[in-house]
Amino acid sequence: MPLVALIGGQWGDEGKGRIVDWMASRAAMVIRYGGGNNAGHTVVNKFGTFKLHLVPSGIFDPTTMNIIGHGVVIDPKVLIEELDMLREHGVDLSRLYISDRAHIIMPYHIIQDRLQERDRGDNKIGTTGRGIGPAYADKMSRIGIRAGDLLDQETLLSRLKPVVEEKNQILTRLYGVKAVPMTETFLAYVRYGVRLMEHITNVHSMVQRELARDSAILLEGAQGALLDVDYGTYPYVTSSPPGAAGAAQGSGVGPSRIRSVMGVFKAYSTRVGEGPFPTELSDEDPNAEVLRQSGTPWAEVGATTGRPRRLGWFDAVMARYSAEVNGIDILAITKLDVLDTLPTIKICIAYRMGDELIDTPPSSVANLVKIEPVYEEMPGWLTPTTGIRDFYRLPMQAQAYLARLCELIGARLGIVSVGPERDHTILVNDVF
Ligand code: IMP
Numbered sequence: 001m002p003l004v005a006l007i008g009g010q011w012g013d014e015g016k017g018r019i020v021d022w023m024a025s026r027a028a029m030v031i032r033y034g035g036g037n038n039a040g041h042t043v044v045n046k047f048g049t050f051k052l053h054l055v056p057s058g059i060f061d062p063t064t065m066n067i068i069g070h071g072v073v074i075d076p077k078v079l080i081e082e083l084d085m086l087r088e089h090g091v092d093l094s095r096l097y098i099s100d101r102a103h104i105i106m107p108y109h110i111i112q113d114r115l116q117e118r119d120r121g122d123n124k125i126g127t128t129g130r131g132i133g134p135a136y137a138d139k140m141s142r143i144g145i146r147a148g149d150l151l152d153q154e155t156l157l158s159r160l161k162p163v164v165e166e167k168n169q170i171l172t173r174l175y176g177v178k179a180v181p182m183t184e185t186f187l188a189y190v191r192y193g194v195r196l197m198e199h200i201t202n203v204h205s206m207v208q209r210e211l212a213r214d215s216a217i218l219l220e221g222a223q224g225a226l227l228d229v230d231y232g233t234y235p236y237v238t239s240s241p242p243g244a245a246g247a248a249q250g251s252g253v254g255p256s257r258i259r260s261v262m263g264v265f266k267a268y269s270t271r272v273g274e275g276p277f278p279t280e281l282s283d284e285d286p287n288a289e290v291l292r293q294s295g296t297p298w299a300e301v302g303a304t305t306g307r308p309r310r311l312g313w314f315d316a317v318m319a320r321y322s323a324e325v326n327g328i329d330i331l332a333i334t335k336l337d338v339l340d341t342l343p344t345i346k347i348c349i350a351y352r353m354g355d356e357l358i359d360t361p362p363s364s365v366a367n368l369v370k371i372e373p374v375y376e377e378m379p380g381w382l383t384p385t386t387g388i389r390d391f392y393r394l395p396m397q398a399q400a401y402l403a404r405l406c407e408l409i410g411a412r413l414g415i416v417s418v419g420p421e422r423d424h425t426i427l428v429n430d431v432f
Contacts, residue, residue, distance in 0.1 A: 002216040002259060002432045005247035006332075008224030009263035009322045009409075011271040012242075013302065013309060015334035016264045017041025019415060020057035020220045022422050026432050028215035029065040030058030031207065033250030034240045035222035036073040036105060036135065038128040040303025044420050047089045051303045054079045056220050059091055065210070067203050070101030071240065071250015073135040074147060075110075076192035097206065098199045099252075100148030104189070106160075108167040108180050109134040115175045125236055126273030128305050136239035138163070147200045150193030160186055207252055216432040219247040219258070225322040233365055236275025244326040260431050262414055263328035265319055265405070267336045270309040272302045276368040279312035279348045287313075290342055298335070298420050313346040313375065316408035321361050323409045330414040330431055333402060337418045342380040345401060348373040349408065378404065386419035391428045 006023070008014045021043045024030050037053035044050075045060050054074060058064040068074065083093055109131030116133070117124050127133060138144040143163050149156045161182065168179040193200075210217055223242040226232045230241065240246060248255040268291055271277045281288040291311045292300045300309040322328065339345055351358045351371035362368050381395035388394055391413075394402075406413050416426040 002214070003211070003219070003253060003257050004217070004260045004262055004431050005219040005221065005244050005258050006262045006264060007221035007243050007247065007326055007328070009265040009319055009328060009331075010224045010269055011226045011277075012039070012222070012224040013270055013272065014224060014264040014266045015042075015417060016221060017043045017052060017057045018417060018420070018422070019264055019332045019334065020218060021045060021060060022415070022425055023218055023432070024058030024061045024064050026216060027058060027064055027218040029067065029207070029210045029217045030056040030220050031067040031069045031217065031251040032056040032072055032220045032222065033069040034071040034242055034246045035238065036130060036132050037075050037078045038130050038132045038238060038304060039222035041222070042303050045422050047091055050086075050089075053082060053304060055082055055086065055096065058218065058220070059086065059093070059096060062092065065095045065097065065206070067207070067251070068096075068098045068102055069203070069251040070099040071246060072099075073103045073105050073132060073139070073240075074098070075105040075130065076150070076189070076196060080192065080195050093199075096199050097201055097203050098147050098196060099203045100146065100151070100200050102147045103135055103139045103144040104147060104150065105131045105135045106145060106189075107185060108164070108171065109138070111171060111177065111180070112167075115177070124274060126275070130304075133239040145189070147196070150189055151197060151200060153190055156189060156193070157186060160189070204252055211253065211257060217253075219251050219253070221247060225263070225326055226318055228325075231325045233275045233368060236273065236365065244328075260330055261326055261328045262330045262332055262431055263323055263326065263409070263411065264332045264334060265314075265409070266334050267314065267339055267401075267405075269312040269315050270300055271312075272305065272307050272309050276365055277310055277312055278318070278351065278368070278371055278373045279315045280310050281312050287342065291338060293338060298338075313348055313373075314405065315348045315373070316405070317348060317351055317359060318361055319405075319409045320359075323411055328409070328411050330429060331406060331409060331411050332415040332417070333405060333413065334417040336398065336402070336416055337385045337424075339380060339401075340384055341382065343382060345378050345380050346375040347378065347404065347408065349376045350374040386424055388418055389426055391416065391426050394426070
């Protein structure tokens with residue numbers, strides 16, 4: 001039963017899209033299970049360079065079935081634009097299915113997200129402003145609109161009317177901004193439903209059928225485990241569970257069916273948005289400039305918002321914690337080549353808090369910002385690695401660095417990426 005959950009092990013942006021794109025060619029089905037268009041998965045392949053926000057990265061493979069699972073929150077306008085863009089590039093969309101249980105981002109979610117951020121002032125979270133938090137909040141409050149509702153005008157109207165009334169009270173009375181027009185909103189979402197109708201369906205039987213056939217299925221994560229609403233650096237987190245538990249919940253497969261959890265980790269660390277980042281390097285640090293890769297297609301700017309990512313050394317304390325709470329048993333280490341020109345590379349192996357050394361992250365942000373990272377230094381390899389396809393042909397120092405990461409995280413190595421393109425990949429241990 002080759003069912004693999006592929007999750008981000010850090011704060012998102014680990015290069016998951018590119019690993020899924022590579023693995024999708026060997027999977028019968030890819031299910032994106034959570035998050036929304038706060039995610040941006042960069043994929044480089046024969047069709048071009050793409051930043052996918054909602055469509056599973058398996059879409060480029062001619063035989064893979066792609067599902068947007070019910071744990072995802074969908075902005076239909078963004079999804080339709082993404083589908084149009086893919087179609088223009090000659091990508092076949094006939095095997096894209098959208099769970100009718102997936103929740104829909106409405107205009108008032110985006111307005112609320114931005115107003116909440118504005119009012120947080122210095123305590124802002126640095127959300128992507130895409131309405132993700134309010135959409136998940138409404139799902140839990142049982143006032144969300146689901147993809148299936150878009151296909152039935154009567155249901156949509158009866159669900160939407162009381163919500164729009166309540167939201168307009170909040171928008172006009174609390175925030176003093178314009179109300180959301182009921183009729184226009186309703187009609188716009190009916191039109192979105194018509195555009196997406198051919199893809200929206202009850203995906204349950206489809207998923208069960210592939211499980212019964214023992215097909216290779218990939219559960220595609222978005223964001224990263226350290227942004228998890230329970231385990232992440234709360235409140236500087238996203239509003240969904242991007243980890244392995246969320247993979248089961250958001251795709252409709254039972255947790256016992258997941259054979260392996262692959263954690264994707266960048267060979268260093270990045271973070272976008274606010275929140276603690278123990279190994280962060282200052283912008284003036286020359287190592288940060290190397291990691292940023294300014295001017296390259298892989299430059300460290302957010303794929304969704306274009307914000308520059310904060311940069312830092314690999315944090316093995318966070319990584320081990322992430323592996324523990326998600327049961328990560330196999331690793332994909334991305335962007336190893338970015339470290340090619342560094343003479344010395346640091347790994348954070350513990351935190352110092354006052355006189356104490358700790359090896360697990362404190363749960364509160366108040367304590368997390370007080371810790372000092374304790375580093376171990378390893379020699380760099382000062383050799384280009386992008387052309388290498390075999391682990392044992394990597395420079396010895398690079399092999400040693402990867403082996404040390406595996407040891408510290410507590411999982412075996414599966415894949416290493418050494419460049420932006422699909423074939424810039426070293427397969428060490430297979431998962432399917
Ligand atoms: P939200 O998901 O838009 O509510 O943003 C909450 C936090 O998660 C912010 O710090 C975002 O920058 C971060 N975030 C959300 N999605 C991603 C992602 O795909 N990659 C990296 N960070 C993300």
